[in-house]
Amino acid sequence: MNNHQFHHTQTAHCESGVISNLLGHHGLKISEPMAFGIGAGIFFAHLPFVKVNGVPGTTYRIWPGAIFQRVCKRLGVRMETAKFSSPEKGMAALDHVVSSGTPVGLLSSVYYLPYFPPSYRFHFNAHNLVVYGKRDDQYLVSDPVMDTVTEIDPASLAQARFAKGFPAPKGKMYYPVHVPGKASFEKPIKEGIAQTCHYMLKIPFPMFGVKGIRFLANRVKNYPEKVGERKSALYLGNIIRMQEEIGTGGAGFRFVYAAFLQESAVLLNKPELSRLATELTQAGDLWRNFAFSAGRVCKSRSADNVSYKELSEMLIQCAAAEETFFKKLAKI
């Protein structure tokens, strides 16, 4: 039924980008920021005990898959999802669905995707992409963070889909089976905003939301004493990468979320959302200043306490700006 050509649009973030591209294909136009906002994607958490290659984890977004679930639920989209016990079964199921002309979303590991520049290929297992066809034994891929469509060989795709580690994608694939032709965004936007404010302000643990930013600020201050020069730089580098490396749209998703608020201001006819968008842009700029200074500290490799203390203070400013912002947002 949907035999028209898949339309690829490059986006900043893979998960909200795949949602936007897949639903758009089925006739429901939704921008990337709108998907991100309705899915309540913006977040913050610093988890020193969850270490990736020995470096404490920091995230600026909600956990992988959450945006997807929420958008589908709030818009009344029904998705067929499947995981597989073996690559053979997983690839056969993919072939079956793709041959009927339905584009399929896949979870994959970046490490095994040959079309990425080698320097980006780390073991990151929660990357989303769309396979929209097969030609001459090559899969046609729309990877939302790439500027054009590309192709991938079956062996690499199978490796990427069945990578091990955490979280193991287990060949997860998904495609919409029911998409409402027209959906009102009004209620989903409000629910998304309410959920976001709750997550940013109300989680009663120090590692999450605005509290999490302050928590990170405190840890950063003591990095040089606690873990030494070399590790301090690595830890900082990881924070920068989580904030700015492919997929965040800048300032750890803060700008994408501001774009969502701007779009919502028009849809809901609430100009105050547009003013809040400007406020969040300013908070995002604070984050960018932090990343810039942190980059310089990384490069100089001089772990003097002064610079780490300054970075810590910059984070506290970010936390203050976000606290004010989310408190205002919660009242709308």
Next chain:
Amino acid sequence: MKKDEVPQDSDNLHEGTFKQIMYAVDNSGNYVQVQSAGWEPENIALTQAWEEVNEKVAAAKVLVQSGEISPVAYYMEKNLMDLALLANYVGKFQWQVKRHMKPAVFKRLSDKMLQRYADAFKISKEDLLHIK
């Protein structure tokens, strides 16, 4: 961030081909998508992450050549894996993989086990036994 402030600090890490989308505001304050060729802090952080990897790989290579560890440890670093991930790929417990990193134990591994390691590292068994 303004549209004309979107950084274009390209370096060889992007290989000139890869541009990511950033969100920035135009002159009338509206958000638009802008392609970015990269940004200095991100490039620094990524370079630093690779330097760390390369140092670990080089250190492991020296230890393999002096007979202190087995090639399993070297290829683990080369494939950016940690013990947990590698153990998962070869279907063993972490302590078992750790044992296989001892040259004496590695020498006695069965062909089947060597093949599993070779598959996990996407190399031939020959390359597993003799690191380059």
